[in-house]
Amino acid sequence: MESYKYVIIGNSAAGIGTCDGIRRVDREGTIAVISDEDMPAYCRCLTSYFIGGKVTEDGLLFRPRDYYQKNNIKPILGAKVVRIIPAEDLVELEDGRKIAYSQLMLGLGASPVLYDVPGKEKQGVYVLRTYEDAKKISHAAKPGMKAAVLGGGLVGLKSADALHHRGVEVWVIVTSPQIMSQTMDKDGADILRRQLEENGLHVMTEKEVVEIVGKDRAEGVKLKNGEVLPAEIVIFAKGVRPNIKLAKNAGIDCDYGISVDAHMRTSVKNIYSAGDVAEAKDFISGGKYIHAIWPNAIEQGIVAGKNMAGENVEYEGGIAMNSVDLFGLPSIAVGHTRVKKDSGFEVISLISPEHRYYRKIVLKDNVIVGSVCIGCIESAGVFSGLIRKRADVTKIREAMLRDDFDYAKVVAEGVVQDKEHFIKRD
C-alpha cells in the first residue's frame, strides 16, 4: 500500500499552499497531492480569462509544470477520493486503491450551486468552476450568440465579460437590487453596472429566472413576469457551497463548512483543512466564516502545512477581499463594505460617478474594517494593511478618501510606526 507522511486532497490554492508550507519546514517528508482533475495546479479564478481568450491552458497554471518534481511531491491526478478512514489513517480512491497518511489535509473546495429551475438539465446550461467547465463554455461560444448569466457576483460578471469578448450578446440577470450584492455596496455596484452597460452588456436587477425554455437545447430563459429572453448559453453563477460530504462521512465536525481551529486542525486528529471548504477564523469578527477567496486559501494552506510539519503557527484570520477589472475599470472591495445604518459602523466616502471614482471607508471606533476603491486602486492594499494592524486612522480620515492617498501619509502622520524601514533620527 502506498504511504506518505503528508497526504493532501485538493490540488488548487489550499493544496499547493499546504505543500509550500510543509516544504518551508520539512524538505524530506513524502507528500502526495490527490485531485480528481487531471491537470497540474491551475487557478480557477482564471477560467473566465481562458474563455475570454486572455490566457491559454499554460497561462492557467499558477505553478511551473516541474513544481511537483522540484519539491519532491507525488501528484495523484485524475483520482477521486471516495472515503476517508481516520481510524486507520487511510484514504480510499474510487479505483479501490488505499493510501496511508500520517497527516492529512482536506482542501475539498466548493461547488457551484445549481438552483432548482425547470430546464436546468438542458444542453447549453453551464456552471463555471473548473477548467473542464471553461472548455465546454469556450467551445460553445460563437459570435452572434446570445447568453444569459444568472447571478451578478464575481463569477457571473467575469463570465459575462469573457463571453462578451467572444462576440456573444450577454444578459446578466440578478435577483438582488444590485450586482455584486455580496462584495460591493449599492453606490459602487451602480458605477460598475454603468461601466458594463456602456460597454454593451445588458444588466437586469430584481429579475428572477423561473424556467429555461427550449427543446433539448436551451433557447431562452423565462422571467417571473412572463418575459422570455433568447439565450443559447445559460450560465448559473449563483454562488458556491463547500464540499463537506467526504469529511462529514468520516465523522469530522462540520457546520456550513469543515470547522477548523486557529491551527487549521479539524476535530479529528492529524486531519487539517484549508481553503473554500474550511470554516476558519474571521479576522474582523473573531468568529468563524468562509471567505472563499484565493489569497485566504493560499494563506490557510501555508499555515496548515507548517503546522503539519511540526511548527506552531496560528492563522490570523481571513478578510473578504475581491478585485475585479471590468473593461479597464478596476475595483477592489476589502472587509465589511455593506453595513446597515445604526449598526455601530461609521462610513465615510467620496464619489464621482463621472470620473468613475468611488472610495468608501467603513470604520468602527476609528479603526478601518472595510474599504472600497473604484477607479483609483493603487492604495487599496494600504487599507488592507490598516485593517490588519487595527490602527487608529483619525489623523488621516479625510486624506484616505482622496486619489492621492498613499502609505507615505500613514507613516508621516504616525498612524503606523515603520522605523525599521524608514530611518529618522530626531
Add this chain to the structure above:
Amino acid sequence: MLKRILIDLDKCIGCRSCELACATEHTAPQERALLSPKERRLLARMRVRNGSIEIINTPDGKPVFGQQRTKIPAGKAYPIHCRHCEEPKCVEACMSGALARRDDGAVGHDRVGCVRCWMCIMACPYGAILIDPFGKSILKCDLCQGRKIPACVESCKKGALVLQSDEGPVAIDRAECVTEGSD
C-alpha cells in the same frame, strides 16, 4: 543573502532622481526614445510619495480625480519600494503565479504571466505595487536584476537610499556603477 532598500528620511530631499533612474533602468532604449521624461517617470517601479495630508495644487481645495499631485513639501518625501517581505502578501494573492520568490530572495514578477487582476495591489500593505500606465502589467521593484547596486540607490546623491544585506549596508563602489541598463 537577501537585500533590501532602506530609506534615510533625514537625507531625502524629494528630488525624485531615483524614480527617473529606475524608469531608465527598466525601459529599453528604443522605448525611451518614444517617451517624454514625464511619461518615462511613470514607468518607474518605485515612487517618491508625499507624506503631507494637506491638499495642494487644487485652487478650490477639492480633490482632483485621476491626477496625482506632484509637488512634495520639504521633509515630506517618502520613497516607497517593494520590501521583498519574508512572507509576501502579494505572492500569496497572485493567482497567475506571476509573482514568486526568486532564488536570490527577491520577490520577482513575470510580466508575461501577469493577467492584471490587481490582487497583489489589494494585498500589499505598503502600496508598493504600481499599475503600468500603459495597462499591460504591474510595476514592482525587482532590485535591479543583474546589477550589484540598484539604479535608484546608485542615483541618490544624498545617500538617502541605503542598500542593506543580511551582513549590513552594502557600500557603493562608484567605479563599478553603470549609468544605463535595460530590462
